[in-house]
Amino acid sequence: MMLSADDPLPGRPRRVLVAGTSGSGKTTLARRMAAVLDIPHIELDALHHGPAWTPRETFLADVDTFSAGPRWATEWQYSLVRGLLAExxxxxxWLALPRRTVMRQVVRRTLLRRLRKEVLWNGNVEPPLRTIFTDREHVVRWAWSTHHKSTLRVAALRERRPELPIVRLDNHAAVERWCAGPLRAASRQ
Known part of the structure; x- marks a missing residue:
């Protein structure tokens, strides 16, 4: 069931996913929703990235453990666990933001993290900015080349789980309206 920013939620959700391309604001929104709903936020990047950006061996087991629990909010990413989380x-x-919005956000975030030498998960920092041009999987290039995939994934999920409520948010105004309206109302149920 596809919902807009103004449609009420069918109940108080306890297990919540936020979909969107890299840099769309998934983690920010998941954290915000978790606070409103009083449920834990589990950041998938923190579970996935080990030192030197290597995938952690316990990633799948960690996701299986937390997602078997009764309450959580997280990002819908990483093909290894996407199906498990969706089920x-x-x-x-779904943060269905335009490509120009996502690119502005991901470039800004990447620049600020790099310039501040911000320590991310397990001691990692953004690589030198020149790697935008040399690394095919650099987050900025990744956001550009995979932007369309969220639409395909959400469509496939709607086929597989037609009963699952999906809220489509197309811009920042819709995010704010939804958080202040339907999300806040559902938190009181």
């Missing part, structure tokens, strides 16, 4: 979710919120 256990009670709500998916």
């Amino acid at each position: 256990r979710a009670e709500l998916l919120v």
Whole structure:
């Protein structure tokens, strides 16, 4: 069931996913929703990235453990766990932002993290900016080349789980309206 920013939620969700391309704001929204719904936020990047950006061996087991629990909010990413999370979710919120918005956000975030030498997960920092041009999997290039895939994934999920409420948010105004309206109302249920 596809919902807009103004449609009420069918109940108080306890297991929530946030979909969108890299840099769309999934983690920010998942954290915000978790606070409103009083449920834990589990950041998938923190579970996935080990030192030197290597995938952690316990990633799948860690996701399986937390997602078997009764309450959580997280990002819908990483093909290894996307199916598992989708089967256990009670709500998916889709940040269907335009490519120009996502690119502005991901470039800004990447620049700030690099210039500040911000330590991310398990001691990692953004690589030198020149790697935008040399690394095919650099987050900025990744966001550009995979932007269309969220639409395909959400469509496939709707086929597989037609009963799953999916909230589509197309811009920042819709995000704010949804958080202040339907999300806040569902938190009181």
